[in-house]
Amino acid sequence: MTVIHTNDNTALYVKDWGEGEPVILLHGWPLSADSWDWISLKLVESGYRVISYDRRGFGRSDQPWQGYDYDTLADDLKNVIEDKQLKDVSIVGFSMGGGEVARYLSRHHSQYIKKVALISSVVPFLAKTDDHVDGVDGSVFEGMIDGILDDRYHFFTEFFKDFYGVGTLSQDVSPEFLAWNVQVASQASLKSTIDCVRAFAYTDFRPDLSAFDVPTLVIHGTQDKTVPIAVTAHAVKNALPHAHVIEYEGEPHGVLETQKARVAQDLINFFKD
Secondary structure, eight states, X not given: XXXXXXXXXXXXXXXXXXXXXXXXXXXXXXXXXXXGHHHHHHHHHTTEEEEEEOOTTSTTSXXXXXXXXXXXXXXXXXXXXXXXXXXXXEEEEXXXXXXXXXXXXXXXXXXXXXXXXXXXXXXXXXXXXXXXXXXXXXXXXXXXXXXXHHHHHHHHHHHHHHHTTTTTSSSOOOHHHHHHHHHHHHHSOHHHHHHHHHHHHHOOOGGGGGGOOSOEEEEEETTOSSSOGGGTHHHHHHHOTTOEEEEETTOOSOHHHHTHHHHHHHHHHHHHO
C-alpha cells in the first residue's frame, strides 16, 4: 500500500501498478479507486503505468472534516503527480472525477499533462441556474442529500440501479456487484459524501474549459440518468471542437462496468493515437 500526504496532511491511499507511460484514473462519487481495477489491469497489460487513488473522505483515504471543494481536490491531484514525479501523464476522470481534471488544468495548467479524458463526466455544469436553464433542478440534489441523511444504505441500493441501468440493458450487472457498490459507498464518511454532492452539483466548470489545451477524449452514455449527456458531454463538444467525443448508445452512467472492455480499448486507442 502506498500513502501520500496532501498539503493539509491528509493521507491518500494510492495504487501504483505497472510500468510505462503514466496514467492517473480518478474515481466517481461515491466509490473508490477499486472501481477502476478491471480497466487498470487492461491498461497495465498494454504497457502503461496506472495510478489510482481514493479521493479524500472515501475508501481507505483519510476522512478530514474539510477539503471537499474542487480547488482542494485539484490540489490533491497535484500532490499525487508531484509525489510520483510524473511527467507526460494522461489523466482520466470518471463522473465527479471529471471535475478534478478541469479544475487541475485551470488551476495548475498542463505542463506535466499529455492527454485527458472525461468519462460520464459532470463537466462543465450540472445545476440549473438562470444562465443554465437546461441544467438539473437543485431539488434533485437536495433530495439526494436528504435520502443519504435519512438512510444512506437504502438510498445507495436504489441509486446504483439507475447508475448501472438495471432493467434497461440486455444484461444487467449482478446483484452481488450492486451490493459491493453499496458497501464501498458506505466506507466514505457521511460528511464527505454530502459535501461532494454539493461540489459536483453546483460547481460551474464552464470557465475551466479554456484550460483544455491538450488532446481530450469524452465518453458518455446516451441514456445516462445520473449525469445527463445533453448538459455535459454535448456542452464540452460545443466548447472544445478539438475534443474527440464518443457516445455509447443506450448506455447508462456506469460504463466502467457495463462497457468495461470498450472503455479500456477506447482509452488505449486514445493514448496510442
